[in-house]
Amino acid sequence: MNKIVKYILIGVLVLGALWAAAFFIKSNSKSAVTYEVQNPFITNIEKKTVATGKLIPEDEIEIKPQISGIIQKMYKEEGDKVKSGDLIAMIKVVPNEQALNQARGRVRNAELALNNSKIEYDRNKTLFDKGVIASQDFNTLQLQFNQAQQEIENARADYQIIREGSAGGSSSANTNIRATVDGTILEIPVEEGDQVIESNNFNDGTTIATIADLSNMIFEGKVDEGEVAKLKVGTPLKINLGAVEGKELDAKLRFIAPKGIEETGAVQFKIEGDVEVNDDIFIRAGYSANASLVLEKKDSILVIPEALLQFDKKTDKPYVEIADGAVEDQKFLRKDIEIGISDGVNVEIVSGLTESDKVKVWNKTEPIKKGDDEEEEVDSNEE
Numbered sequence: 001m002n003k004i005v006k007y008i009l010i011g012v013l014v015l016g017a018l019w020a021a022a023f024f025i026k027s028n029s030k031s032a033v034t035y036e037v038q039n040p041f042i043t044n045i046e047k048k049t050v051a052t053g054k055l056i057p058e059d060e061i062e063i064k065p066q067i068s069g070i071i072q073k074m075y076k077e078e079g080d081k082v083k084s085g086d087l088i089a090m091i092k093v094v095p096n097e098q099a100l101n102q103a104r105g106r107v108r109n110a111e112l113a114l115n116n117s118k119i120e121y122d123r124n125k126t127l128f129d130k131g132v133i134a135s136q137d138f139n140t141l142q143l144q145f146n147q148a149q150q151e152i153e154n155a156r157a158d159y160q161i162i163r164e165g166s167a168g169g170s171s172s173a174n175t176n177i178r179a180t181v182d183g184t185i186l187e188i189p190v191e192e193g194d195q196v197i198e199s200n201n202f203n204d205g206t207t208i209a210t211i212a213d214l215s216n217m218i219f220e221g222k223v224d225e226g227e228v229a230k231l232k233v234g235t236p237l238k239i240n241l242g243a244v245e246g247k248e249l250d251a252k253l254r255f256i257a258p259k260g261i262e263e264t265g266a267v268q269f270k271i272e273g274d275v276e277v278n279d280d281i282f283i284r285a286g287y288s289a290n291a292s293l294v295l296e297k298k299d300s301i302l303v304i305p306e307a308l309l310q311f312d313k314k315t316d317k318p319y320v321e322i323a324d325g326a327v328e329d330q331k332f333l334r335k336d337i338e339i340g341i342s343d344g345v346n347v348e349i350v351s352g353l354t355e356s357d358k359v360k361v362w363n364k365t366e367p368i369k370k371g372d373d374e375e376e377e378v379d380s381n382e383e
Contacts, residue, residue: 035330037323037358040304040349047296047341051271053221055241055287057212061181064205067174068198069093071190076209078188082179088209089177091196103159110152117141117148183213186285217275217283219251219291222261222268230295231256237273238292244281251275251291296341303346308359309339323358332360 072092076082121141128138161174187210190196199205219239223231237251257270273291277283309318318339321332337352353359 035332035363036361037327038305038308038361039358040302040353040355042300042355043303043346044299045297045301045303045341045343045346045348046294047343049223049227049293049295051221051223051291051293053219053271053289053291055217055239055275055283055285055289056220057183057186057214057285058216058218059181060186060210060212060285061183062207063088063177063180063209063211064199064207065091065174065177065196066198067091067093069175069196071192071194071196071208072175074188074190074192076185076188078185080185081183082185082211083182084179086179087176088179088185089190091175091177093175094195099162100159103155103162107152107155107159110148110155114145114148114152117145121145177208179209179211181211181213183211186210186212212285214283214285215277217277217285218254219271219273219275219289221271221289221291222263223271223293225260225267225269227295228256228260228269228271231271231293235293239273239275240290240292241283242288242290243284244287247278247281249275249278249281253293298341298348301340302349302353302355304349304353304359306342306345306347308361309347310362320353321360322353323360327358 069091071089073090074088075090076086076088082088121144124133124138124141127133128135189207189210194206196206196208197203219237231253233253233256235253237253239249239251241247241249251273253271253273255270255272260267260269262268271291304320308320310320311318317336319334319336322335323329324331324333335352335357338350340348340350342348
């Protein structure tokens with residue numbers, strides 16, 4: 001009986017040893033990995049940056065009244081195209097009572113002075129005709145009479161301007177608000193019945209309308225201080241509009257701000273570019289836009305994909321592995337290289353490689369089983 005138990009225990013131990021050996025071999029075994037290779041090639045590289053901003057008109061003209069009053073009638077709406085001289089609105093004058101009373105009094109005084117001057121003129125004219133008074137004395141009285149007539153005309157015109165906003169027969173009354181340039185009305189911030197203030201030396205006045213030429217637009221955006229030193233006036237831009245998909249506008253950089261503005265811890269510099277507006281695209285003022293700028297460009301240079309690069313953990317210098325012999329042998333040597341500009345996909349090879357070198361393509365990370373229910377990410381590059 002003891003022998004049977006002994007044999008059973010020995011059998012169990014042998015089976016356990018075999019199982020442990022099989023598990024160890026399985027868990028530590030690794031399938032062979034085959035690496036592909038890629039040759040460096042010649043191409044062009046452009047290093048770009050993107051500036052966010054918006055499209056705005058080159059000039060926006062604010063139309064302001066020359067007299068205070070109330071908007072009596074609006075003849076145009078936002079979005080209407082106007083020509084210089086087109087009537088936009090009409091103002092009803094609300095005269096100042098004190099100024100109106102003074103003007104009325106001036107008219108009355110001018111009438112009294114004219115009546116008195118006329119009496120003197122008529123009396124002396126009769127004497128002059130009879131040869132009683134000298135010609136010089138009569139000419140003086142005639143001048144006074146003419147001046148009195150002119151004074152009453154002036155007084156009546158001033159009174160009418162104060163009361164109605166313009167003198168009778170005026171071709172362009174101050175109450176008529178007209179466009180001063182050709183363009184599109186962007187904004188009308190007032191309505192009929194609103195009170196407006198005239199533009200003078202002490203007040204900007206109330207804006208009746210804002211007019212701009214939408215065919216003459218500029219891009220206004222900002223770039224980071226790390227990139228502004230690489231920009232030059234005249235650099236071409238590609239403008240993409242958020243509101244117009246699939247359309248790209250050409251532009252040319254015309255202004256780079258000499259002073260930066262700090263925003264959220266970073267210094268930003270304002271830039272402007274002249275935009276070439278296409279007739280088949282209707283551009284609205286204030287469209288958000290992105291401008292693509294070429295910071296650096298090199299033609300016909302040796303490059304490799306950035307994915308082939310590795311960096312030394314100690315020196316942080318780039319290197320690649322190239323095939324040592326036939327590719328089928330899967331033997332690779334480390335080769336230190338010097339790199340130049342990159343566009344995010346390809347990187348320039350300054351030295352260290354030739355077009356004939358076969359550069360190792362690093363395989364992607366693959367999931368393998370670890371235990372029954374766990375998965376671990378391991379790099380198949382590790383051997």
